[in-house]
Amino acid sequence: MLADDSTLLREGLVRLLAEEGHEVLASVGDGDALLAELALAAADASGTGPGLPDAVVVDVRMPPTHTDEGLRAALEIRRRWPGVGVLVLSQYVERRYATELLTSATAGAEGVGYLLKDRVVQVDEFLDALERVGAGRTAFDPEVVRRLLARSGHADPLRRLTPREHEVLAAMAEGHGNASIARQLYVSQSAVEKHINAIFDKLGLSGTSGYSRRVLAVLRYLGA
Secondary structure (H helix, E strand, C coil), X not given: CEECCCHHHHHHHHHHHHHCCCCCCCEECCHHHHHHHHHHHHHCCCCCCCCCCCEEEEECCCCCCCCCHHHHHHHHHHHHCCCCEEEEEECCCCHHHHHHHHXXXXXXXXXXXXXXXXXXXXXXXXXXXXXXXXXXXXXECHHHHHHHHHCCCCHHHHHCCCHHHHHHHHHHXXXXXXXXXXXXHCCCHHHHHHHHHHHXXXXXXXXXXXXXXXXXXXXXXXXX
16 A cells, blocks of 8 residues: 555556556555555455555655654554554655654564655665565665664764674664675675674674564664
């Protein structure tokens, strides 16, 4: 399902997703309409309909106030239908919104993403992010992650990380798995695992279990 007040963007995404083999169950212009569509899908007890979507794509700023309607809808979706992935789109890096979305999941960061709208025109990156979110993983825009890391109030622990550990941490925060990080950095998976263990030791997070949960824990720590 899609929610964006730009008809042009919505229709473009509908066509793109259809061409890539995805089914768009609904395309609406505001957060309330998106929640209504999800409620209808969840209430379909006949079993004849498609049911809830794997993921929704929602703009942060939509009518009526064009402030945080999309974010509030995203948080409500996380609360009511935690199995539905949520990919939030934003025109700008809005650090508070990104941090709030990350910290909204009490059981982990599975199935959430935050992308800048400029990333949508890079079709492969957009589709990869959407598929990761729909599969229950994370997908955060590299620029958003860079801002979160750069503006963290917890500067001292980050200074303990090596340059390579910074690269690994940023890739983890974007939602990449160990194999993907190894390909990006041209190192072995075992080297990535060693860097990850070192990162969490230095950040005091070595006791956290689960890949996505560890990513969320790091970003909670950095964005607190």
